[in-house]
Amino acid sequence: xxxxxxxxxxxxxxxxxxxxxxxARTADSAEQNTKLxxxxxxxxxxxxxxxxxxxxxxxxxxxxxxxxxxxxxxxSTVSLFHLLCPPRLLLNLSFTNYPS
Numbered sequence: 001x002x003x004x005x006x007x008x009x010x011x012x013x014x015x016x017x018x019x020x021x022x023x024a025r026t027a028d029s030a031e032q033n034t035k036l037x038x039x040x041x042x043x044x045x046x047x048x049x050x051x052x053x054x055x056x057x058x059x060x061x062x063x064x065x066x067x068x069x070x071x072x073x074x075x076s077t078v079s080l081f082h083l084l085c086p087p088r089l090l091l092n093l094s095f096t097n098y099p100s
Contacts, residue, residue, distance in 0.1 A: 015040055 017032045018025045 015033065015036050016029075017023060017036060018029050023029075
């Protein structure tokens with residue numbers, strides 16, 4: 001919910017240098033608007049690249065942890081059905097004693 005609020009607030013900002021209070025439209029304002037839009041595009045591209053890298057890193061971490069713990073799961077009394085059904089797996093891990 002908070003992210004939607006922030007998205008609406010940010011998207012309401014005009015990319016026009018003359019939209020600031022007290023600013024007047026001049027011959028230079030068109031060039032400044034062009035630079036502002038270019039800067040906005042570069043920031044958007046950088047933020048998207050950063051988020052994609054973060055999501056990729058998180059996915060690799062989750063897959064790595066899963067592969068690391070798979071032998072532990074297979075040695076336990078958990079069936080293959082439980083491995084494929086995470087909610088049931090979580091319940092079994094919470095209430096089952098596994099042999100060392």
